[in-house]
Amino acid sequence: MTTILPTAADEAHFWALIESAWATLGDEPARLRAELLAPPPGADLCAIDAWLDRFLEQLTADCADLSAQELTALDRVLERKLYDIDREDIHEATxxxxxxFLYARGHIVALGRAYYEAVSADPRLAVMDAYCEVMCYFFTHLHEKRFGDWPRTGSGISRESGRNRAGWNH
Incomplete structure (x- = not known):
């Protein structure tokens, strides 16, 4: 079976959609997301969670006109991003x-590329017990709602927890 990897263009589109959805929400969520990268003493690291529903609503609106092929490509990127941070060190931090743990990884992805890359490099930046379940299958559910079935990503991987064997010491 041939494994289909996300393209650089699909990954760029994925992160651009995430950032665009956040950008429409204004300065406060931008400040809160920035704080997660270098938390000041006493910062409420869960304050961003109050913005997640609005972010997801905006992301849904931004994806309204995407084709089945585009949604499948975005789901393939999401699946890969969740898989890549399916690691024991990140699980310990979340x-x-x-x-x-799947929902915690959804939270990490939902907060954007800068946070995702920061947590991947330093899992101590992950927020304990922070979740975004909807993000984990976001593009899958959009595809199903619009086209009647789940996308077939052809990735050969699973976003479920513990599936990235390279990330676990067992």
Whole structure:
């Protein structure tokens, strides 16, 4: 079976959509997201969670006209991003059950590329017990709603917890 990897263009489109959705929400969520990269003493690291529903609503609106092919490509990127941070060191920083860890990784992805890359490099930046379940299958569910089925990414990987063997010491 041939494994299909996300293209650089698909990855750029993915992160551009995430950033565009956040940008429409204004300065406050931008400030809160920036604080997560270098948390000041006493910062409320969960304050950004109050903005997640609005972010997801905006992201949904921004994806309204995307084709099945585009949604499949975006789901392939999301699947890969979740898989790549399916690691024991990140799990230790976020806690949670298998499902909880998937949702924690969804939170990391939802907060954008800068945060994703920062947590990937230094898992201590992850917020303990922070979740964004909707993000984990966001493009899958959009595809299903619009086209009646789940996208077939052809990636050969799973976004579920513990599937990235290279990320775990067992």
């Amino acid at each position: 806690d949670g059950s298998d499902d909880g």
